[in-house]
Amino acid sequence: MGNIIVFATSLLAVVSVHFYGVGDAALIGLAMTYAFDLVLSLNWMVRHYADLENSMTHLERIVEYANLPSEAANVIGDSRPKETWPKQGVVEFKNYSMRYRDGLDLVLKGLSFRVAPRQKVGIVGRTGAGKSSLTMALFRIIEAAGGQILLDGEDISKYGLFDVRSKLSIIPQDPVLFAGTVRENLDPFNNYSDQDIWRALEQAHLADYVRSKDERLEFMVAQSGENFSVGQRQLICLARALLKHAKVLVLDEATAAIDNATDEIIQQTIRSEFKDCTVLTIAHRLNTVIDSDMVLVVDNGQLAEYDTPQNLLSNKDSLFAKLVEESQSSNI
Structure with missing residues (x-):
């Protein structure tokens, strides 16, 4: 122009x-x-x-x-659980289904299984089978498309999100740390004493490292924990779970990105300190679930197998036995 x-x-x-x-x-x-x-x-x-x-x-x-649909309320005033809930840590999925968004296919399809109190259950399956979706379902990050999740017999969907999530602990695959002090990362709501925090750090084998800093519990953690190694970040998440000591602990491939020594520390600590808790372990390394009480195999969003590791390994046609064989072959 x-x-x-x-x-x-x-x-x-x-x-x-x-x-x-x-x-x-x-x-x-x-x-x-x-x-x-x-x-x-x-x-x-x-x-x-x-x-x-x-x-x-x-x-x-x-x-x-x-215009995004909001999450459920944090607290529902006339429907709050007891302070001691859950006492036993029984987790039960009843014909549970879930999809990530309306119009998409189901990622979990009619799952039904029960985890007894204090059981250690390994959750395995191929990539995309729906293992991590179970964690999202339990923490109600995504709501059910059908069925129920019961915690000690109580339907978790009738309670507010804060009331449900505050009763569960998780050590995620990617450790989550915030910019703030070590104390704030372990106890953001200031619910515990210094003695409790140091005890948790001792159990997580991280107390000596924190003591080596002049500020100790006031030592500043950089955004995303960049001034800690990946293994140390995971140990901080472990200490956070130890401090809370919820009746249900979820390990979402917590040791997938760390060295074998730190993996061994985490496994030993979980076996000793969470022996009275229900532990759900989403496994990346299958050797971490061999000593579990039960193994749950997920395939294409469905429950393929749920039995003891010994029974599944003795059946050469089981999917779990094939996964172990594939894992050993890839290690070789």
Whole structure:
């Protein structure tokens, strides 16, 4: 558009002077100057229009997030569990199904199984089978598409999210640490004494490292725990779980990204300190679930097998035996 305007102005000036003998050099120069300024103005307008269009994507995102369905209430006033719930740590899935979003296929399909009090259950399966989806279901990060999850016989969907999640502990695959002190990362709600915190650090084999810092419990943790090694971050998450000591502990491939020595520390601590708790271990390394009381095998979102490791390994046709064989072959 700018080039057309400049060309038209120039052409009219030449025609006026050449054919009609009418033309003032000063006026023609002024007209050409304004024509060139118009090009700059058009460039400015197009650039700001493009910036406005880019900025509108922020508004689109805001509208999208504003219209997302909200989670359930943190606390339901007339439906709160007892302070001592759960006493035993019985976890039961009853015909449970789950999908990540309306319109998508089910990722968990009619799961039904029961974990007895103080049992150690290993959850295994191939990648994408639905192992981590069980964790999301238990913590109600995603709500059920059908069925129930019972904790000591109580349907967890009737309680608020805070009341459910505060009764469970998890050591995730990717350790979660916040910018703040060691104390704040272990006890963000200031519910425990220094003695309890040091005891948890001792049990997690991390007390000596924290004592080596001048600030001790006030030592600042960088965002995402960048001033700790991956193994130390996982041990902090272990100490957090030890401090809370919930009746149900979930290990979501907690040792997948750490060395064997730290893995052994975590496994020994869990065996000794959580012997009175129900432990669900989503396994990446199958040797971590060999000594479990039960092994739950998930395949394509369905319950494939649920039995003791010894019974499953003795059956060469079982999926668990095949997974162990594949794991040993890949290690070789």
